[in-house]
Amino acid sequence: MSQYKRMENPMFNPVSAPDYLPPEKLRELQTERFAFIIRRAYENVPFYRRRMDEKNLKPEDFRTLDDVKKLPFTIKADLRDTYPFGLFASPLKDIVRLHASSGTTGKPIVVAYTQSDLDVWQETMMRTMAAAGVSKDDIVQVAFGYGLFTGGLGAHYGAEGLGATVIPASGGNTERQIMLMKDFGVTAVACTPSYFVHIIEVAEKMGVDLHKLPLRRGMFGAEPWTEEMRRHIEEGAGIRAFDIYGLSEITGPGVGAACECQCGLHIFEDHYYPEIIDPDTLEVLPDGREGELVLSTLSKMAMPMIRYRTRDLTSIMTERCACGRTIRRISKISHRSDDMFIIRGVNVFPSQIETAILNEGKNLPHYQIILTRSHGLDNVEVDIEMTQEMFSDKVSAIESLTARFSHAIEKVLGIRVAVKMLPPNSIPRSEGKAKRVIDRRGNN
Amino acid sequence: MKLNQLSIFAENKPGSLNRICSILAENNIDILTLSLADTTDFGILRIITKDWEKARDVLTENRIIVRVTDVVAVEVPNRPGGMCSILDTLSKYSINVEYMYAFAATKAAIIILRVDAPEMAIEKLKADGSVKFVSPEDIFQS
Numbered sequence: 001m002s003q004y005k006r007m008e009n010p011m012f013n014p015v016s017a018p019d020y021l022p023p024e025k026l027r028e029l030q031t032e033r034f035a036f037i038i039r040r041a042y043e044n045v046p047f048y049r050r051r052m053d054e055k056n057l058k059p060e061d062f063r064t065l066d067d068v069k070k071l072p073f074t075i076k077a078d079l080r081d082t083y084p085f086g087l088f089a090s091p092l093k094d095i096v097r098l099h100a101s102s103g104t105t106g107k108p109i110v111v112a113y114t115q116s117d118l119d120v121w122q123e124t125m126m127r128t129m130a131a132a133g134v135s136k137d138d139i140v141q142v143a144f145g146y147g148l149f150t151g152g153l154g155a156h157y158g159a160e161g162l163g164a165t166v167i168p169a170s171g172g173n174t175e176r177q178i179m180l181m182k183d184f185g186v187t188a189v190a191c192t193p194s195y196f197v198h199i200i201e202v203a204e205k206m207g208v209d210l211h212k213l214p215l216r217r218g219m220f221g222a223e224p225w226t227e228e229m230r231r232h233i234e235e236g237a238g239i240r241a242f243d244i245y246g247l248s249e250i251t252g253p254g255v256g257a258a259c260e261c262q263c264g265l266h267i268f269e270d271h272y273y274p275e276i277i278d279p280d281t282l283e284v285l286p287d288g289r290e291g292e293l294v295l296s297t298l299s300k301m302a303m304p305m306i307r308y309r310t311r312d313l314t315s316i317m318t319e320r321c322a323c324g325r326t327i328r329r330i331s332k333i334s335h336r337s338d339d340m341f342i343i344r345g346v347n348v349f350p351s352q353i354e355t356a357i358l359n360e361g362k363n364l365p366h367y368q369i370i371l372t373r374s375h376g377l378d379n380v381e382v383d384i385e386m387t388q389e390m391f392s393d394k395v396s397a398i399e400s401l402t403a404r405f406s407h408a409i410e411k412v413l414g415i416r417v418a419v420k421m422l423p424p425n426s427i428p429r430s431e432g433k434a435k436r437v438i439d440r441r442g443n444n
Numbered sequence: 445m446k447l448n449q450l451s452i453f454a455e456n457k458p459g460s461l462n463r464i465c466s467i468l469a470e471n472n473i474d475i476l477t478l479s480l481a482d483t484t485d486f487g488i489l490r491i492i493t494k495d496w497e498k499a500r501d502v503l504t505e506n507r508i509i510v511r512v513t514d515v516v517a518v519e520v521p522n523r524p525g526g527m528c529s530i531l532d533t534l535s536k537y538s539i540n541v542e543y544m545y546a547f548a549a550t551k552a553a554i555i556i557l558r559v560d561a562p563e564m565a566i567e568k569l570k571a572d573g574s575v576k577f578v579s580p581e582d583i584f585q586s
Contacts, residue, residue: 392451392511394542395481423455423508
């Protein structure tokens with residue numbers, strides 16, 4: 001059935017073939033690859049051997065996918081503790097690339113790739129872009145940062161692998177980005193969603209109407225974003241915005257991607273095995289239930305990851321996707337368990353505040369959430385930048401706008417929130433991941 | 445008559461008015477009169493200037509939020525009770541004054557009125573006959 005469906009689709013790109021594997025075939029492949037990677041990790045990485053020995057597990061104890069739940073988890077701190085090369089399963093002579101992600105505290109996290117790892121990464125990024133409808137006919141501007149961050153090079157090799165024309169713009173210099181889009185007739189762009197919102201804003205200021213450019217598709221990822229933000233981007237630029245997902249600990253972008261149906265993200269399950277766990281009990285949850293996404297790499301040679309806890313909160317979607325792909329989907333990730341802040345005992349995700357702001361205003365203004373503590377009590381302030389559309393010459397009109405924002409946010413949080421309207425450009429812009437929450441509670 | 449007032453958003457913190465004023469000064473824009481509304485967090489600076497279009501453009505270029513608002517300028521005698529007849533007329537027709545400010549010349553004072561229905565206000569004040577409207581030409585000569 002799915003085979004027919006994909007043949008009928010004139011957009012079908014042969015690189016996507018593994019997305020349509022019959023489920024039994026896929027499970028067989030996953031089992032075989034999982035067994036191989038467990039053995040490789042056990043034999044080459046003392047960390048994994050120790051962890052498995054502690055549980056009295058030997059590689060041969062893994063027989064079916066049902067045995068995955070017996071394996072120990074890996075967490076971010078494990079990567080930090082083994083810094084820099086402690087989790088490598090290949091000698092450096094076989095490693096051809098290193099990337100690092102900026103840790104928020106102290107040392108970064110280092111990830112390694114053999115040539116075959118880079119090949120798989122490129123393949124999954126080609127499948128990511130093909131799912132968004134990108135082909136060799138496209139001109140793709142990569143506005144993810146190039147460098148130690150995996151976003152730039154990941155997207156670059158994916159687009160190049162498809163035969164598209166790649167513009168390695170990297171992040172920053174927004175006016176030049178817009179000039180390139182216009183002058184080169186860029187049809188697709190890849191960057192963080194918050195940076196693209198900034199691009200829309202700067203284009204407006206420059207008098208460039210993005211709707212009139214050949215730009216049609218955007219692939220956005222590297223930070224959680226909401227459905228409302230997707231609509232804002234699609235309307236603001238006249239493009240279709242596709243969600244892409246990945247993390248450097250696993251490989252970088254190319255772990256999962258939205259297809260033309262734009263409902264959830266397909267996980268490239270032939271290389272990355274997904275599970276959803278309850279972050280408190282660590283029990284595996286059935287499909288459909290929301291919990292923390294746990295990923296295992298099935299083909300990574302240089303640095304296998306076994307049951308890596310991503311901190312991203314999502315669920316595995318049970319229905320088969322209308323696009324015909326058989327690989328499973330996860331629902332859109334709009335928050336991470338470590339983005340969450342607790343304010344007077346209430347768990348809050350920045351995305352909830354973003355949704356409230358978007359529902360009140362027509363456009364998404366720049367905003368920042370500031371947490372402070374006075375006399376032992378937590379306070380939330382939300383700073384929102386004034387826009388031309390929201391402004392009025394009457395104090396009462398601005399005060400009622402501010403009140404509407406605070407009511408909308410208070411309804412979500414259940415506690416009082418001070419909303420402050422600021423002049424444009426008061427909140428620092430990011431050219432990578434947006435910094436939405438400033439927690440100053442530790443300082444007093 | 446109707447005048448174009450510029451309404452400018454300013455943060456309530458030291459330096460934010462300086463910034464607006466120095467942009468206007470650098471562009472040689474003469475402010476005839478102004479008023480400032482302030483709250484704890486923000487302020488709205490309202491200015492009347494002959495070069496309102498140029499002022500609006502240079503402020504916008506500097507990413508300052510500015511909006512053009514229609515206001516009504518009338519002249520009243522500079523003596524006790526001079527303003528009352530205008531307010532009487534407006535209240536008779538339930539025209540709401542959002543805010544107002546004035547500047548005085550020697551003999552007469554000019555009042556800038558922001559009302560919810562500027563067209564109607566002009567019509568009724570005209571019919572009333574007791575006020576003298578001030579045109580932009582009158583105001584900006586000198």
